[in-house]
Amino acid sequence: MLGVKITWKTIGIFSGSALVCVFLLVWILQLWRMDLSIPMGPLDKDLSFHSMVVKGLVENGWPLRNPLLGAPGASELYDFPEASNLDLALMKLIALGSRDYATVLNVFYLATFPLTVMTSLYAFRQLGISYPSAVVGSLLYTFLPYHFLRGELHLTLASYYVVPFAVMIAIWLLHPKAEGDSKANLHGWPVSKMIASIVICLLIASSSVYYVFFCAFVIFIAGLLALRLEDRRLARARMVLAACLLQVLVCGYLLNVSPSLLYIAQHGRNLMAVERYPNEAQIWGLKIATLLLPIPHHRLPLFAAIRHSYDNAAPLTNENVDASLGLVGAFGFLLLLAILIFGIPRGRDYALLRNLASLSIASALLGTIGGLGSLVSHVFPLIRSYNRISIYIGFLSLAAAMIALDGVGAWAARRSGRPWLVYPVLFAVLLVGVWDETSPSYVPDYAALRVEYASDAGFFRRIEESSPAHGMIFQLPYLRFPEGHGYVRMGPYGLLRGYLHSRTLRWSFGAMNGRGVDTWQGDVVKKPVAELVKVVRAAGFSGIYVDRYGYVDGGKKEIATLSELLRSAPFHSPDGRLVYFPLSK
Secondary structure (H helix, E strand, O other): OOOOOOOHHHHHHHHHHHHHHHHHHHHHHOHHHOOOOOOOOOOOOHHHHHHHHHHHHHHHOOOOEEOOEOOOOOEEOOOOOOOOHHHHHHHHHHOOOOOOHHHHHHHHHHHHHHHHHHHHHHHHHHOOOOHHHHHHHHHHHHOOHHHHHHOOOOHHHHOOOOHHHHHHHHHHHHOOOOOOOOOOOOOOOOHHHHHHHHHHHHHHOOOOHHHHHHHHHHHHHHHHHHHHOOOHHHHHHHHHHHHHHHHHHHHHHHHHOHHHHHHHHHHOOOOOOOOOOOOHHHHOOEOHHHHHOOOOOOOOHHHHHHHHHHHHHOOOOOHHHHHOOHHHHHHHHHHHHHHHHHOOOOOOOHHHHHHHHHHHHHHHHHHEOOOHHHHHOOOOOOOOOHHHHHHHHHHHHHHHHHHHHHHHHHHHHHHHOOHHHHHHHHHHHHHHHHHHHOOHHHOOOHHHHHHHHHHHHHHHHHHHHHOOOOOEEEEEOOOOOOOOOOEOOEOOOHHHHHHHOOOOOEEOOOOOOOOHHHHHHHHHOOOOHHHHHHHHHHOOEEEEEEEHHHOOOOOHHHHHHHHHHHOOOOEEOOOOOEEEEEOOO
16 A cells, blocks of 8 residues: 655645646536525525534534524424534634635535545545546546535535545555554554544544444444455454444544433433434435436436436435446446456456455445345434445445556556556546536526525514514424424425524524424414414514415415404515514513
C-alpha cells in the first residue's frame, strides 16, 4: 500500500481536484442562479426537518432541545437519536460566518462535494491507485446520482465523505504485510496505522447511523476474509484487530448518542417515537438492477426511456432508485462480480481486486431485497433502508474500474513507450462518466422556490409583528412528529414553515410523539372547534394557524367555523395556502 506524503505536489493535486469538483458542481446545479439564503427544495418533507435541526443548531447552540417548538412545552429530539455530530460540528463552524440557517445548510451541502473528492482521493491512493486514475475515480464517486438525489432532503446521507475511509480500513485489514515498517506491532500494522484506524472509526461513529452500521459490516466481513491470509498467526491477529475496531465503532456511537441514553434512562423509553418493523427491510431494500441501470431522467433519451419503463413496471420502487452507479461504476461492479466467479491471473493487483470483489458482493447480499439485511432486521429493526449501502458498493466498484484503467495505462506504456497516452483516455472517462451520472433534473427550480419562500416569509413576518413577544401559535391539522405522514397535499414536516421563518414565536408542532405535550395536543384536536378554541386560549396560545393543504376540502369547514367563532378576519398567505387567526384575550 502507498502512503500519501504531504508535498507541494500532493497539495496541488488535492487542491486542484477540489477546484475541478467545484467547477463541475457549478455547471451541474447552475449555481449562479441559486440564492444561498433559500434551501434547495420545498419545505414540506425531510428538508424541513434538517432545516429545523440547522436552525436549532445556530440559535440554540445544539439542536436536541428547541424551546420554540412543541408549545406549550418544548421540542426534544432525545427519543430520535440520529447523532450525526460530525456533520453538526462542521455546520457549527460554518455558522461562525453566518447566522442564517439556510445559508449554513446550503454551504454545508455544497461543501460535501469537494470534501468527498478529497477523502475518496486519499482512500484511492491508499489502495495503490495512481494519482491520475485516483483523481478521476474521486470525481466520479463524488458525482454519483446518490449525492444529488439524496441532496438536502436527506442531508446526513448526502454527507458520505466518511465512507471511503471505512472501505480503506477494511482493505488495510486484508493487506498481508506491514509495508516494511520496523515499528509494526504483532498485528502486522504500523502504530501510525493503528492510531489512524481508531481515529477514523471514531469519526465514522459520529456520522449517520447507516454509515456506522455499514462500516461495522465491512470491517466484520474483512475480519472474516482475513482467514484467507497465508500466515495463520497474522490471520488470527487481523481478526482480533477487526474485533477491536468494531468495539471502538460501537463505543464511539454510544458516546455520540449518550445524551439520548441518559434522557431515556431518566424519562423512560418512548416506543412511539421511532417505529420500525422487520418487513420494512424488504420494502426499502437494494435492487441490483438499479445499480446497473441508467440514472432516472438520463440525458440520453433512450437511456431515460429504459429507466422510466423499469421504474414504472417493477415492484417496490422507492428511494432505491438512487442507487445507480453510472456506466463506469457499473463496469467496475460487473468486473468485481466476474473476478469473484471466474478469478483472475495472479498479478500485482490480484489480492486487492479479490478483496474488493468480496466486500462488494457481501455488501450487495446484505442490502438486496430478501438478502441478509432482511434477516438482520428481525434482530435489529432500527436499520431498514438497506438500499443505502449502494454508496459503499459505489466506492468499491469505482476502485475496481480505476485499477483497470491503471492496467490499461501500464499496457499502453509498455506497447508504445508513451505513458502520456493514458491521459486522454482518463479525461474521456471523466467527461463521459460525469455526463452519464448527472442530469438536468438535478437542477432545483430556483425561481419557484424563491417565490414560495418569499410568500411564506411575508406571511409569517406579519404574524410575528402582530403577536406578543414569544407568543404561542396552535397549528392545524395535527401532525405526528417526527416521521409522521402528511395529509392530502401537505408533507410530514409542512408545519415547520412557521418556525423556519420566525425568530421569537413558539409553535405547537414539534412535540415528540408519545410524550406528554404530544398526547395533550392529540386530545385537543379531537374536540369540537369551539371547545378547541377555549382550550388553546386557556393554555396561553395567541393564535391558530391552519394549513389548507392538510384538508381534502382545503380546510373550508374549519376556517368558516373559526371565522364565525372569533369574528375576525384571518391573515392569508399570498399563495392562499396558509391562514392565521389571532386569539384575543
